[in-house]
Amino acid sequence: MTGGRSRPRRERAAIGGIDVAGDDGSILPLVIASCALGLAVILMASAASSLYLERVRLFSLADAAALAGAESFDVDGDGGAPLAVGDDGVALPPLTDAGVASTVAAFLADEPTAGI
Numbered sequence: 001m002t003g004g005r006s007r008p009r010r011e012r013a014a015i016g017g018i019d020v021a022g023d024d025g026s027i028l029p030l031v032i033a034s035c036a037l038g039l040a041v042i043l044m045a046s047a048a049s050s051l052y053l054e055r056v057r058l059f060s061l062a063d064a065a066a067l068a069g070a071e072s073f074d075v076d077g078d079g080g081a082p083l084a085v086g087d088d089g090v091a092l093p094p095l096t097d098a099g100v101a102s103t104v105a106a107f108l109a110d111e112p113t114a115g116i
Contacts, residue, residue, distance in 0.1 A: 058116055065104050065111075070095070072103035 073093035084092040 054116070061108075061111065061113065061116060065107055068107040069100040069104040072099050074099070 073095050084094060086092050
């Protein structure tokens with residue numbers, strides 16, 4: 001021992017054959033890169049969740065339009081299309097392409113679809 005005196009910094013850094021004196025100030029780029037990476041992850045997560053929510057809204061609108069079109073049959077049977085009869089003798093209300101298309105178009109006109 002040298003009587004409680006420590007070695008100079010340069011001499012301590014070279015112990016073990018590794019010179020670490022050139023690493024002064026290198027933590028700032030690491031912090032900046034870490035913050036940039038964290039910000040990028042946050043932005044990607046928010047963009048992905050926004051896309052997912054828009055997808056859910058679009059699928060909900062499509063399901064509602066399909067339901068409106070499927071329920072567009074003429075209950076009374078006075079729409080001009082003949083009623084079909086099932087195997088068990090029960091009358092089946094007819095669906096026409098024009099009737100389904102007009103019902104879906106009317107549904108989409110009434111439904112708020114802004115932003116989709």
